[in-house]
Amino acid sequence: MPDSDRLLRKIETICTLTAKEKAAVRDIPLTLREFDRGEVIIRQGDIARNCFLVVTGVTCMFKITGDGYRQISIFHFSGDMPDLHSLHLDTADVTISALRPSVLGFVTHAHLRSLSDRFPNIRSAFWRATLVDASVFREWLLNLGQRPATMRVAHLLCETVVRMKLAGLGSSVASVVPLTQQEIGDCVGLSSIHVNRCVQELRRRGLIVLRRTALEIPDWRALQKAGDFDTGYLHLTERQQRLLDN
């Protein structure tokens, strides 16, 4: 798949584009660069002059407390643009790094601005994408603040599986979760040791089969219930909904 087609594919799950708009998206000049696992892409405090598209791989956004504890706030897959917000918030308030080896395509702000000036539909799709991320943050707040440990982990697994499926990776019964238990802990606010115990409880209850990063879900409904998970906050379009149901 040509690189910018991944973006096109994503935008088209959100709205319908005219031929001209499609061409414009395809013509976005992407500067490709590979990142190793753990490599920093944007550092907190950086001033951004471009955004990037995840072509392949996974990225994650995080912040660190003064005492050095890390909280991951979201991760992004193929087709996502993790730092679209930098279009209007130029100094980064978070660090973004590659969670796995990834290929990223960089685009200048200038180019994105001209694109969104010329094509209101595309601009709306961008704005909407930042709003869906914000909705994910709100759900994670609920997860961190109010749900018990095992439920938090189950919730995270559900979200990951759904979002990966939307990005065209994995299915709803089996998937490769790109997260170590340490990283899961950094997402849900638990020590990696306790994450391990939660994972084992989920295993014991027959809700997941997780070996390293290979995840199987024998009973999706049951896992969803265990994680108090409902897709509402992902604001899926009908098209995305259909994609999921397959």
Place this chain on the structure above:
Amino acid sequence: MPDSDRLLRKIETICTLTAKEKAAVRDIPLTLREFDRGEVIIRQGDIARNCFLVVTGVTCMFKITGDGYRQISIFHFSGDMPDLHSLHLDTADVTISALRPSVLGFVTHAHLRSLSDRFPNIRSAFWRATLVDASVFREWLLNLGQRPATMRVAHLLCETVVRMKLAGLGSSVASVVPLTQQEIGDCVGLSSIHVNRCVQELRRRGLIVLRRTALEIPDWRALQKAGDFDTGYLHLTERQQRLLDN
């Protein structure tokens, strides 16, 4: 102050408007309505056809787990538009209610759309406002996931004082925090009882003088440090920065 001037005041701390743009903001037709403390403004699942401006009072956004626990994700003051995101995400993923008796001004989506089509600066200011909210969510995630209880409470108090000062309410040494200890708990993921103990620790350390909702801060620097608080994530403009320093 005329009602839509509160919005104008806020937008103007973010960007500079032409006379025409100012007039357009002033001409926004607001339908005013009063809300009692605790009254629901937008219910999770509602389909929005309008947004609202906080004229006076305070609103908060929250979600509830399947087990009935509540997590507040943000609150908004005079001049804020809490559900701007509904412009692109029509079904609400959160509930918004009045934290105190409030006067709100409703505007139709149609009107806001026409406004933002005609005035790109205003549109950008709106988009930016939703992005700053998202940045606040990320910081709260860090707060909930990684900071110990007392620090969380201190952080919340710092943010509240700063944001209220920006909205023209209170000062940096004294303020009326519009939150009960129960509500603080719903923000920082703690039981109200434990919040009480944190508050007392902050008092004992001489960092705050909090009587009911009246807050005095003898040493702003020290409280900031106790809360690991840095204004960066609020993305203050220079104008806002100056407002704070007074």
Place this chain on the structure above:
DNA sequence: CGAACTGTTGAAAATGATCAAGGCCGGTGG
């Protein structure tokens, strides 16, 4: 083969929740 992660287990310690009861304060109605 060894180094470096990642996952697993147990025990002890810390943190925060829950339960229960009482005090303070402001508002309301007699």
Place this chain on the structure above:
DNA sequence: CCACCGGCCTTGATCATTTTCAACAGTTCG
């Protein structure tokens, strides 16, 4: 004006959850 009521704050005791520390096993990869 006073008595009462309800919401909010406070305190103590107990309990549950989660962290930390420490050690070890399994994998992957150079």
